[in-house]
Amino acid sequence: MTNKIRTIAVLSAITLSCVSGFAQELSGTAGATRSGAIVDAEKLKARSLAPVAPSHGEQEFDRFEERIINPIINPNGLTPKLGGLPTGGGFSFGPRYVRRDLLREHLISDSYIVGSTKKWYRGASSLDFVGLMDNHLEFLADGAYENAASMPYYGEGANSLKANQSDFRREFTTAHLGGQVHILHQKLSAGYAVGGLLANVGPGDSDWPSTDKLFNEANTPGLQKQSNFITGTASIKADLTTPSFTNPKGLILEANDTQFWDQNGNHSNFHRLQTQATYYVPFINGMRTLAFRARNETTFHDADHQVPFYLQPTLGGPNDLRGYERYRYYGNGSSVLSGEYRWSVAGSLELAIFGDGGNVYSRPGLIGLRELRGDGGLGVRFKSKQQEIVRVDLGVSPEGVKIWFVFNNAFGKLYRSY
Amino acid sequence: MVRFQQCVRKTLSFVLISTVCHATTLVAQQFLSDDPIKKIPETESAQKASVQDINAIYDFVYHSAKYKTPPLMPSLGVNTLGEVPDSSWYTNRPKLSVQELKIGARVHGGPQPPFTVIAAKTEGVTPGFRIKDGRGLTYFIKVDPQTNPEMATAVDVMGALFLYAAGYSVSENYILLAHRKDFRLSEKATITALSGKKHPMNRGQLEKILDAVPTELGGKIRLMASLSVEGRIVGPFRYESVRSDDPNDLIQHQQRRDLRGLEVLFAWINHTDAKGDNSLDSIVGNGPNARFVHHLLDFGDSFGSDSDIAKDPRHGQEDWLPTSGEQGRRALTFGLVPAKWETVKYPHHLPAAGNFTASGFDPQTWKPNYPNPAFLAMTPIDAYWGAKRVMSFSDQDIRAIVEEGQFSNPAVTDYLVKVLIARRNLIGRAWFSRVAPLEDFGISDGELHYIDLGGKYDLFPTSSYGVSWFAFDNQSGQKTPAQGSTPRVPAELASAQVGAFIGCTLTDAKEKRRGVTVIFKRFADGWQPIGIERTSV
Numbered sequence: 022m023t024n025k026i027r028t029i030a031v032l033s034a035i036t037l038s039c040v041s042g043f044a045q046e047l048s049g050t051a052g053a054t055r056s057g058a059i060v061d062a063e064k065l066k067a068r069s070l071a072p073v074a075p076s077h078g079e080q081e082f083d084r085f086e087e088r089i090i091n092p093i094i095n096p097n098g099l100t101p102k103l104g105g106l107p108t109g110g111g112f113s114f115g116p117r118y119v120r121r122d123l124l125r126e127h128l129i130s131d132s133y134i135v136g137s138t139k140k141w142y143r144g145a146s147s148l149d150f151v152g153l154m155d156n157h158l159e160f161l162a163d164g165a166y167e168n169a170a171s172m173p174y175y176g177e178g179a180n181s182l183k184a185n186q187s188d189f190r191r192e193f194t195t196a197h198l199g200g201q202v203h204i205l206h207q208k209l210s211a212g213y214a215v216g217g218l219l220a221n222v223g224p225g226d227s228d229w230p231s232t233d234k235l236f237n238e239a240n241t242p243g244l245q246k247q248s249n250f251i252t253g254t255a256s257i258k259a260d261l262t263t264p265s266f267t268n269p270k271g272l273i274l275e276a277n278d279t280q281f282w283d284q285n286g287n288h289s290n291f292h293r294l295q296t297q298a299t300y301y302v303p304f305i306n307g308m309r310t311l312a313f314r315a316r317n318e319t320t321f322h323d324a325d326h327q328v329p330f331y332l333q334p335t336l337g338g339p340n341d342l343r344g345y346e347r348y349r350y351y352g353n354g355s356s357v358l359s360g361e362y363r364w365s366v367a368g369s370l371e372l373a374i375f376g377d378g379g380n381v382y383s384r385p386g387l388i389g390l391r392e393l394r395g396d397g398g399l400g401v402r403f404k405s406k407q408q409e410i411v412r413v414d415l416g417v418s419p420e421g422v423k424i425w426f427v428f429n430n431a432f433g434k435l436y437r438s439y
Numbered sequence: 440m441v442r443f444q445q446c447v448r449k450t451l452s453f454v455l456i457s458t459v460c461h462a463t464t465l466v467a468q469q470f471l472s473d474d475p476i477k478k479i480p481e482t483e484s485a486q487k488a489s490v491q492d493i494n495a496i497y498d499f500v501y502h503s504a505k506y507k508t509p510p511l512m513p514s515l516g517v518n519t520l521g522e523v524p525d526s527s528w529y530t531n532r533p534k535l536s537v538q539e540l541k542i543g544a545r546v547h548g549g550p551q552p553p554f555t556v557i558a559a560k561t562e563g564v565t566p567g568f569r570i571k572d573g574r575g576l577t578y579f580i581k582v583d584p585q586t587n588p589e590m591a592t593a594v595d596v597m598g599a600l601f602l603y604a605a606g607y608s609v610s611e612n613y614i615l616l617a618h619r620k621d622f623r624l625s626e627k628a629t630i631t632a633l634s635g636k637k638h639p640m641n642r643g644q645l646e647k648i649l650d651a652v653p654t655e656l657g658g659k660i661r662l663m664a665s666l667s668v669e670g671r672i673v674g675p676f677r678y679e680s681v682r683s684d685d686p687n688d689l690i691q692h693q694q695r696r697d698l699r700g701l702e703v704l705f706a707w708i709n710h711t712d713a714k715g716d717n718s719l720d721s722i723v724g725n726g727p728n729a730r731f732v733h734h735l736l737d738f739g740d741s742f743g744s745d746s747d748i749a750k751d752p753r754h755g756q757e758d759w760l761p762t763s764g765e766q767g768r769r770a771l772t773f774g775l776v777p778a779k780w781e782t783v784k785y786p787h788h789l790p791a792a793g794n795f796t797a798s799g800f801d802p803q804t805w806k807p808n809y810p811n812p813a814f815l816a817m818t819p820i821d822a823y824w825g826a827k828r829v830m831s832f833s834d835q836d837i838r839a840i841v842e843e844g845q846f847s848n849p850a851v852t853d854y855l856v857k858v859l860i861a862r863r864n865l866i867g868r869a870w871f872s873r874v875a876p877l878e879d880f881g882i883s884d885g886e887l888h889y890i891d892l893g894g895k896y897d898l899f900p901t902s903s904y905g906v907s908w909f910a911f912d913n914q915s916g917q918k919t920p921a922q923g924s925t926p927r928v929p930a931e932l933a934s935a936q937v938g939a940f941i942g943c944t945l946t947d948a949k950e951k952r953r954g955v956t957v958i959f960k961r962f963a964d965g966w967q968p969i970g971i972e973r974t975s976v
Contacts, residue, residue, distance in 0.1 A: 053471065053472065056473055058471075059480055059689070062689055063480075063483045064482070064483065066686045066687075066688075067483040070487060070683065070684050070686060072683070075492070079497045082496070086494065121632075125639075126632045126636075155643055263586065264747075266752070305777050306782070306785065306794075307752070308781045309777075364769065364773060364774025365753070365774070366774075367761035368751070368759040368760075369761070370770075372770055372774070374773065
């Protein structure tokens with residue numbers, strides 16, 4: 022202890038003695054020269070060296086990062102999983118077992134079960150063969166069971182009434198086997214997947230009236246009898262963007278076409294075409310961006326077939342019409358056009374003013390501006406470079422104000438729920 | 440318990456400082472016989488030092504939260520002239536010739552073929568790998584982004600050369616032009632996957648990394664090779680606190696003038712990634728001769744480069760996290776009133792130059808990507824010290840170093856030289872105006888002489904200074920005014936004996952806060968300046 026005090030005393034004094042200008046000699050503890058005083062201090066410190074260590078706070082954070090952050094960001098082994106349910110499922114959580122180190126990291130095995138506060142569940146397992154043929158080829162096999170306990174339903178069409186809100190339970194059991202090729206420096210991807218879908222619909226779990234109490238098979242096809250399907254999905258994506266700062270610059274084109282073959286004779290053979298174009302126009306050295314996204318989903322079926330309501334395109338929610346409830350509109354087709362003006366406030370923070378317009382329709386020929394639904398709002402995005410980590414979007418529409426707190430890009434990639 | 444001990448230590452330290460300060464004031468002399476010291480005697484062995492890691496996320500969050508400028512405190516680690524003595528941190532290099540500037544720290548030369556790849560990383564901003572050359576030396580290899588060929592490789596070389604010439608220890612960075620066939624894979628080569636695990640590396644993985652190299656000159660590819668620093672690696676240094684395992688590390692890093700003033704040099708070359716992780720300490724020597732050497736590393740985020748893309752215009756202007764009123768105003772005004780720096784024109788026709796300009800550059804408000812504790816603590820006098828280093832680079836010096844970037848388009852070299860000259864002069868004007876920029880004090884023929892750097896570098900008209908003389912008692916520190924207000928030494932002082940001290944204070948006639956006090960000591964061959972104290976605006 023004496024040594025430590027002595028060390029501190031001399032170090033403190035040396036520190037003072039080195040101050041620019043008119044320095045003080047250390048009487049008694051140091052030599053008669055500046056160098057001598059410094060040497061004395063070094064000798065004293067040498068007697069009480071301690072292993073270098075981070076601060077208490079940093080040590081705690083090291084542990085937190087190792088136990089919590091790393092398993093979430095870069096999971097390998099048994100880890101917790103947050104999220105994983107379709108939008109509207111609420112906060113979900115569950116165990117996950119993922120392996121990224123198989124076959125020299127060419128095979129990713131991922132299995133999880135999550136449940137939410139809204140009693141939605143999902144269990145899924147996948148094998149993803151990645152980085153094959155120098156990252157030009159990828160194979161995926163997956164299977165999942167999903168129980169969406171309270172899917173909202175307001176009836177079909179753009180004129181459905183909000184007052185007619187009901188809910189239903191949607192159970193999807195799916196399996197897929199597919200492959201993708203990535204060419205032109207990963208700018209162009211195309212793939213095909215075959216799969217199966219077992220669908221079941223039942224009464225919802227919320228306080229809203231059950232869908233089958235308000236609607237019937239005539240106006241809500243598939244309500245009474247659900248089908249199992251064989252599916253085939255072709256997909257293509259062209260990413261023509263170049264790097265910029267807060268957002269990419271340029272165009273992204275995507276299309277998915279899924280054929281549904283009804284296996285139960287319920288006259289539900291159809292195919293569903295999803296197309297999306299996203300265009301980013303940075304300006305003012307990339308510190309501002311105009312972003313546009315046009316998305317269309319259209320189903321095609323023969324005259325004596327129909328599209329079950331639980332597989333119809335929908336509008337409403339954080340990813341399209343942000344001023345409306347989730348799944349507010351159902352129809353055989355949907356179109357939505359969104360525009361955003363984004364201004365970067367800091368590297369980690371971007372704000373946006375947005376507007377969305379869209380509608381649903383019963384057949385392809387009715388695509389148009391009739392019965393357009395629109396909204397506008399303000400978004401706050403917390404970012405890591407171009408990636409939106411968290412966004413809070415406030416949408417305003419004639420049906421009210423909605424606030425969304427979501428962990429994805431506002432104009433994310435096409436999503437398939439089946 | 441550890442926290443309690445830290446509190447006790449801090450309290451004790453404060454009490455002892457106060458005590459020592461009071462005690463010594465009464466009895467001590469002001470200047471010691473070896474003042475001003477030219478070199479810090481680092482005498483103790485650092486053999487026991489172990490490896491230090493910095494948690495990158497914690498460092499970012501912790502320092503981002505401490506973004507406010509602390510109260511100004513004078514620097515430490517300086518001699519009585521206010522200069523930084525030679526140490527493991529900094530070396531006062533004599534004026535380097537053009538050839539020496541081009542060589543810098545590079546004494547081993549670039550890698551010699553054949554190049555044996557021993558490891559690669561897949562994580563990080565840019566892909567890279569590690570090789571052993573024909574002589575068995577280890578080099579770290581980095582590449583350019585596709586969008587900006589030559590940019591990232593050049594800035595790593597130029598940044599190291601500028602910082603070396605300014606007095607810091609840096610790695611040896613080289614532009615490497617090589618054929619693909621010159622690279623062979625070690626049987627033991629490994630590649631670090633995204634999961635952090637290492638796997639055996641194959642030729643395809645190497646080819647994939649090389650495929651990312653955008654420039655091929657006559658069948659050759661262009662890379663940047665950084666020689667592994669000499670000695671035992673013990674991790675990065677921090678810009679605050681001291682290492683508890685280095686007996687020669689006595690001064691809190693955030694109070695070191697050589698680290699505070701480094702901000703000015705970094706601002707000049709726009710090296711915004713000024714974090715501890717971009718430094719590296721090594722132990723050179725063994726046993727009783729083991730000593731730290733503190734290196735600056737990784738200049739990929741300097742000039743107009745952000746390593747994998749041209750520089751984000753925000754870098755150098757604002758913190759990554761929102762901390763300023765300006766950012767608040769931008770948020771509230773929908774970004775409709777852009778800041779000046781947002782609208783500057785970049786040389787998009789010269790992609791190798793990246794986003795580097797002198798427009799919108801304000802040396803006094805320049806910021807690294809996130810707050811650096813030493814930079815936050817920088818005083819105008821620290822900045823003046825740094826600005827002197829920057830201003831010491833002549834136009835020819837700058838061109839000599841930029842040419843080492845080996846740009847294929849001479850227009851890029853010309854552009855960067857022009858921008859660096861403009862930024863250098865902005866730095867000189869900014870920081871020399873905060874103090875009296877007077878140097879090279881001497882007394883000859885009974886008259887005070889000095890150089891006004893503002894005039895020397897043609898930055899602004901030479902200021903006029905009022906002079907007041909005094910006799911100085913080195914035992915008590917007492918100043919006794921003498922008659923005389925001209926540069927001529929008053930007769931009553933001029934006749935002083937050998938060992939006597941006199942002093943003068945020069946005060947800017949227009950701005951009284953800009954002043955400098957110089958203490959001279961009489962030696963057998965005349966007066967020598969022994970102490971300098973400056974005041975600043």
